[in-house]
Amino acid sequence: MSRLLDAGLERLTTILLRMGEIAEETIELSIDGFLKGLDVSDRVRSLSETLVSMSVDAEDKAFELIAKYQPVASDLRIIKSYIKIAHDLERYGRYAWDISFIHKRLAQSERCEDPLVLIERMSGKVIDMVHASIEALRSHDVELAKTLAKTENEVDELYFQYLDFSAEASISTRCLVTNVLAVRYLERIADHATYMGESIVYIATGEKVVLR
């Protein structure tokens, strides 16, 4: 027999999964524009704003469910975690917008040279992490969620390599600052993917783990 709470949880899940799809599109668009030297900032900004508004909706829905049904046990863990995950998805959008914004503002949306191709590699890993985090959300797959820890370490490694490189880089200052900020934003997106993984583990097992 389905419970009154189930319809509300389904609605909340739908909001989050839709946010996941939009967040994937936002990040891919932003990174693509950055790597190819295209101005995609207006579209990325609009998508990011949609994510902000949906995250407010998700939080409102979660509060309504708590107020009406006083959920406990796995229900409570899901609702608490979904509030956090809505925030993570909103941050995905915000960092994607930050990348597009700095790319336009500082580098005039030109293609900035990255002699070591670190940013491209980092971008690929970050997009993989975003996909994995959203798939783990869809399936509550603990094993998949835990794989995020390893990729996050690899992203961190590339981030520090780029910082080391930046001290001796011979590219234009505008591009250098743009690139440094971009890798910083990518590194933050990877962090939020890992936070999502931690939330999925908590939902499924009740364990509060740190995957970073």
Added chain:
Amino acid sequence: MSTKIETRDLSVSFGDVQAIKSISMKILANRATAVIGPSGCGKSTFIKSLNRMNELTLNSQTTGEVLLDGENIYGNNYDVVTLRKKVGMIFQKPNPFPKSVYDNVAYGPRVHGIHKKEALDRIVQENLKKAALWDEVSDRLHPSAMGLSGGQQQRLCIARTLAVEPEVILMDEPCSALDPIATAKIEGLMRTLSTEYSVVVVTHNMQQAARVSDYTAFLYLGELIEYGSTKDIFENPKNELTEKYLIGKFG
């Protein structure tokens, strides 16, 4: 944290029906412990075994031990009158005596030999205050208690229980006949009382168990399925049966 009551392999049967099966658990002093579970799980039988109330039911048979401060209350020499003084009980339906408010609270102390007016006045006032009822009845101590509201009657029963200076207070669905405001007052009282007494409350209202207790025991078909801190039980129960019961996906 010291143990106030410990049950060891406690089983209770009524005729051929075994109501609780080999329950071993420790109830801590000065804490509130909730016992939850679906209808017929044995939670009322369990709480009644803590002051030998089941003996009043025909064909009941109890095996195992219930240690109160380390002493088996089912031991041959254990005095039931002393037991009932130490372990008070509040029932689902408020059951004041058809006497005045004052006489309800003074009843127990009088039975135990206190007759001086000053002493009784002090006991009545003190315990009505502890039961958060004094402000509402201080000007009507002598009319019948039957004129009080349901919630007031239940708090009067609590005052009557406190007046004989118990150490443990058992509550069997103490709010199920009360409205939400009266329920909130009794729940607040349970929390306050648990700092001074060992409170054991049986409730079918899970949210009430979550609100008032420090520890929660989940019973199913007469067995103790899970027992732990209320926070752990309600956030992350270890047993699948507990989880299903709590989230309402039972059966």
